[in-house]
Amino acid sequence: MGILEKISEIEKEIARTQKNKATEYHLGLLKAKLAKYRAQLLEPSKSASSKGEGFDVMKSGDARVALIGFPSVGKSTFLSLMTSTASEAASYEFTTLTCIPGVIEYKGANIQLLDLPGIIEGAAQGKGRGRQVIAVARTADVVIMMLDATKGEVQRLLLEKELESVGIRLNKHKPNIYFKPKKGGGISFNSTVTLTQCSEKLVQLILHEYKIFNAEVLFREDCSPDEFIDVIVGNRVYMPCLYVYNKIDQISMEEVDRLARKPNSVVISCGMKLNLDYLLEMLWEYLALTCIYTKKRGQRPDFTDAIILRKGASVEHVGTSTKYSPQRVGLTHTMEHEDVIQIVKK
Numbered sequence: 001m002g003i004l005e006k007i008s009e010i011e012k013e014i015a016r017t018q019k020n021k022a023t024e025y026h027l028g029l030l031k032a033k034l035a036k037y038r039a040q041l042l043e044p045s046k047s048a049s050s051k052g053e054g055f056d057v058m059k060s061g062d063a064r065v066a067l068i069g070f071p072s073v074g075k076s077t078f079l080s081l082m083t084s085t086a087s088e089a090a091s092y093e094f095t096t097l098t099c100i101p102g103v104i105e106y107k108g109a110n111i112q113l114l115d116l117p118g119i120i121e122g123a124a125q126g127k128g129r130g131r132q133v134i135a136v137a138r139t140a141d142v143v144i145m146m147l148d149a150t151k152g153e154v155q156r157l158l159l160e161k162e163l164e165s166v167g168i169r170l171n172k173h174k175p176n177i178y179f180k181p182k183k184g185g186g187i188s189f190n191s192t193v194t195l196t197q198c199s200e201k202l203v204q205l206i207l208h209e210y211k212i213f214n215a216e217v218l219f220r221e222d223c224s225p226d227e228f229i230d231v232i233v234g235n236r237v238y239m240p241c242l243y244v245y246n247k248i249d250q251i252s253m254e255e256v257d258r259l260a261r262k263p264n265s266v267v268i269s270c271g272m273k274l275n276l277d278y279l280l281e282m283l284w285e286y287l288a289l290t291c292i293y294t295k296k297r298g299q300r301p302d303f304t305d306a307i308i309l310r311k312g313a314s315v316e317h318v319g320t321s322t323k324y325s326p327q328r329v330g331l332t333h334t335m336e337h338e339d340v341i342q343i344v345k346k
């Protein structure tokens with residue numbers, strides 16, 4: 001049996017197994033197996049002629065945003081609107097066949113926006129250019145999942161599933177579990193909170209499935225078996241995702257209102273240039289970037305030349321070991337958006 005069949009067998013078994021106390025270990029095991037096969041699926045095949053999976057586009061600027069979506073939802077139209085790059089748009093599917101980079105200039109930052117071929121169900125298993133598109137998505141700081149507002153919720157659910165199956169976790173944080181494989185000593189299991197979804201026995205079963213017999217495990221959060229498996233497997237990508245519903249010029253006001261209220265969602269129309277400013281504001285928030293300006297002693301700050309930092313970056317990240325005035329701050333001082341720093345040599 002090939003990996004794909006094994007995966008589908010396990011998925012079927014999970015679907016027909018009722019979720020209750022008596023089946024929790026069985027389900028936990030099935031999920032561990034499923035994750036293992038999916039990981040195998042992701043390993044680059046040795047026979048493949050091309051070296052890399054993704055499209056070779058250099059990272060540039062301060063952050064990278066990937067446009068993921070079904071064919072003809074308006075990804076290329078969006079890129080052409082927001083950047084000075086033109087990407088061919090047309091009414092037929094799979095107009096875009098490769099990765100096309102553009103740059104959004106916003107608040108002094110250069111944000112690299114990547115237009116990509118449309119992906120469809122089965123993308124993760126290599127349908128169309130699915131694998132390459134997903135490989136690029138993994139390298140992004142934020143994913144914009146572009147959806148056709150006239151098609152409702154289906155596209156979002158299908159794409160979420162595709163990305164989920166290759167280890168991309170959207171709008172989720174890394175599970176707060178300490179996990180360290182050891183040379184000996186068996187499995188030591190502890191938790192700092194009450195666990196409602198995992199137990200010591202289930203954790204052991206899952207670890208054994210991965211042939212791990214010695215490890216230290218500390219749950220600092222009430223995580224699910226799936227989240228624990230994510231921690232063991234390790235190569236998960238936790239990524240902010242904005243759901244962008246395009247073509248709202250085609251739907252009723254009521255429907256626009258309904259979509260706009262969904263979490264992590266923005267409604268736009270590229271055709272009528274609606275709500276694009278708000279989308280940029282949201283994108284900026286999701287990128288969590290901070291601009292810092294420098295000034296020399298006795299001179300005004302240079303507001304034309306910002307240093308772009310990740311939110312939460314401290315003075316040390318600016319790359320200096322000096323002190324600042326008028327307010328002197330320690331090296332670990334967290335920089336805020338539009339702070340001005342002056343570097344003074346001792």
Ligand SMILES: Nc1nc2c(ncn2[C@@H]2O[C@H](COP(=O)(O)OP(=O)(O)OP(=O)(O)O)[C@@H](O)[C@H]2O)c(=O)[nH]1
Nearest residue numbers: 072073074075076077089090094095096118270271
């Ligand atoms: N009504 C309407 N049509 C739009 C809007 N945005 C894009 N379109 C149309 O949708 C069609 C597809 O647009 P593209 O930009 O080629 O879509 P894509 O997602 O890049 O498509 P692929 O590259 O084939 O995956 C084109 O005919 C666009 O003119 C919109 O806001 N409203």
Ligand SMILES: [K+]
Nearest residue numbers: 072090092095
């Ligand atoms: K198209």
Ligand SMILES: [Mg+2]
Nearest residue numbers: 075076095096
């Ligand atoms: Mg396109």
